[in-house]
Amino acid sequence: MILVFFYLLGLLRWFFGDDTQSASFVETGVIPWFTYPLMLGILGLLALLTIRYLGDILPNSAVVLLLISIPFFFLVGRTISYVDLHFILTGFWEKRMFLYIFVFVSVLAPIPLVKLIQANRSRKVFTIVGLSVFISLIVVSGFSSLALQSEFWFLHSRLSLINDEVIQGVDFLKKILQQETHAFTITPSSSSYYIADFAVPPYQFWPPQISVFSKYPDISLLSLNSYHLTHAYIFMRANDFNILRGQESWFGGHLLPLLPVVFSNNNVTIYNATHVTYPNSNSETTLVIPSDPTIVPEDSWFYAYDVISQGNLNYTVKYDNDHTALKSKNVILSFDPPKGNTRDIYYKFGHPNSWRIISGSWKFLEDGLHGGDLSSGVSKIILSPISSKNFTINTLLRIHDISPNAGNYASITYSWINPANYKAAEVAIWKEKVYVSFITANEGELSRDTPWPGTLTNLSWKPDTVFNMTFSTKGNLVELAVNDTRLLHENQNSNSGYVGLGYGRIRDVVFDHFQITHPAPLNPRDSSDYISYVKSGGNILVENFL
Structure with a gap:
């Protein structure tokens, strides 16, 4: 009982x-x-x-x-x-x-x-x-x-049987570790961890998830310097690459493509990870990274980590808006400080990125972003990942081919809320003459600031003509300039929304780049602070890898 x-x-x-x-x-x-x-x-x-x-x-x-x-x-x-x-x-x-x-x-x-x-x-x-x-x-x-x-x-x-190719990789790793008695191994998965045991490493980093799936470098750099051993060999099986695929990690997205491969077959790849140092809480050198990650792409300031960590420096990492960031003797800037608390983002087209196609046919080719088709639609839009209200946008566009018997349009889209509600600054081609206008879409109804086809300019179109478009909005004032000449300006009730590019009826238009300057929402440290730091005796090194 x-x-x-x-x-x-x-x-x-x-x-x-x-x-x-x-x-x-x-x-x-x-x-x-x-x-x-x-x-x-x-x-x-x-x-x-x-x-x-x-x-x-x-x-x-x-x-x-x-x-x-x-x-x-x-x-x-x-x-x-x-x-x-x-x-x-x-x-x-x-x-x-x-x-x-x-x-x-x-x-x-x-x-x-x-x-x-x-x-x-x-x-x-x-x-x-x-x-x-x-x-x-x-x-x-x-x-x-x-x-x-x-x-x-x-x-x-x-x-889970170990095939011949995996055995070859293990044998190769074992021979290396017999010569380098103070090297160790890192594996992305527990199954590879147990297989690497057959190579008899003096130490294996565990658990691997801490290092492998970390978004930023700090923890991964610490694991690469485990117990102050000389350096690591990264043992990867084919399935390990599948584990890393789709993960937003510094290890898989940034580190592995830069490392030398010492062994490779269809099932095993072994990387030689250089000896690195990791960030400390206190040092005479501070690596300053942006508090707003959209100021510069993350992979650009990751390279600053590479240079410092592989140089065996003793360093500390702090965000730029940290009040103690400029207290050390030496400062290494991983980016160019924005002027006047604004950020300048430059997209050089040529490969797919985080832009979102709303409508139309868009292709990322080596010479730029191509848009165009034979449909009769007048509003084909692609959006950047940026949403803002006050900004300046610049782009270079070349119109290769037009529909000769209809109006052809290229535009900068702004205040985009949804496909039925947005605004655009438009360049129109009609009988080889160039017109400009502001477009507003309100619940699907399009309206112009001037009657179609818009305000006539002294510009004309010929195949491969380059137009330099600059559009800016500050408060309620919006302005459009083409080839450095201001052509339109007016007051609008502009709302915050996504910005992007558009075309209509054009058979082929190429946008070379897209540059936007707008206020940084996290208020990063002003560039004048760095100047004052240097004047007071501090040392600054700028490592901008853009």
Whole structure:
């Protein structure tokens, strides 16, 4: 009765407790004691009732063996968990022992039911058949679970077999580590970690997720300098690249493409990671990075990390708006400070980026962003990732081919909310003459500041003519200049929205670049602060890799 009491107590502990998640069993392999009743269910309770019949069971040595096996595997599992948690990872887990416990419980559980049949004096056929079927299901379920789990382990182990190419990679790594006794290894996955063990490295970084999936360099640089060993070799299998794909990490997106490959075949790639230093909390040199990551692309100031860390410098990393950023003796700027708290973003077209196509046909080619098709639509738009209200935009465009019998349009789109609500500064080509106008789309209805085709200019169009468009908005004032001549200006109720480019009816227009200058929302440190720092005796080195 005491065992039954604790069995039911375990069920109540699990039911009313909210601090246990089954996912933790898979990760750690440890099974809390109170979840055994939950996992064994009614079979475990029936097996406990078997103890009532010990007098009949003890003469049968086979049944005694079953009884002893259950606490034996339970104690073995608990011992494995204790050693794994407090001493060393054994490579075995308590959760593996549970399956054997379940098998023996399934064999013992029918005994109380058999005794019930024997005590049933009525011996009705229906009752006997029903209990017999139930007993058979209990026993078969236990052995079938063991068979299915064994088959799973067999198939899974075959998938994890080390093929010849992986063995070649391990042998190569082992020879290197025999010569470089103070080098260590990093692997992106636990399976590669265990395979790299065969190369007998003096140290393997664990857990790899901390280093591999970190978005910024600091933690990864710390792992590459583990225990101040000389340097790391990165052991990558083909599946490891799939793990990194789609992850926004410094390790996979920036570091690996820069590292030299010392071994490679179809299944294994080994990189030689140069010795690096990692950021410290205090030093005489401070690497200043932008507080607003949109001031410059992240991958540009990542290179500043590369130069400093591979130069074995003792350095600290701080954001530019940190009040202590200019307190050290030396400052390394990873970007050009914006002037007047504005940011200048320059997109040089030629490869796909984070721009979003709303409508039309757009292609990123080597000579720029191409737009154009043969449709009659007058508004085909592609948007940048930037949303702003006060800004200046500049772009160079070349119109290669037009529709000769219709108006042709190229535009800078702004205040874009949705396809039915936006504004645009437009250049129109009609019979080789150039017109300009401001366009407003309000709930799908287009309107112009002047009658179509717009305000006539002294410009004309010929194939491959280059137009330098500059559009600016400040408060309610908007202005459009073409080829450095201001052609339009007016007051508008402009709203904040996305900015981008557009075309209409043009067969082929090429935008060379897109440059936008607008206030930085996080108010980065003004450039005058750096000038004052130098005048007071500080040293500044600018490492801008744009």
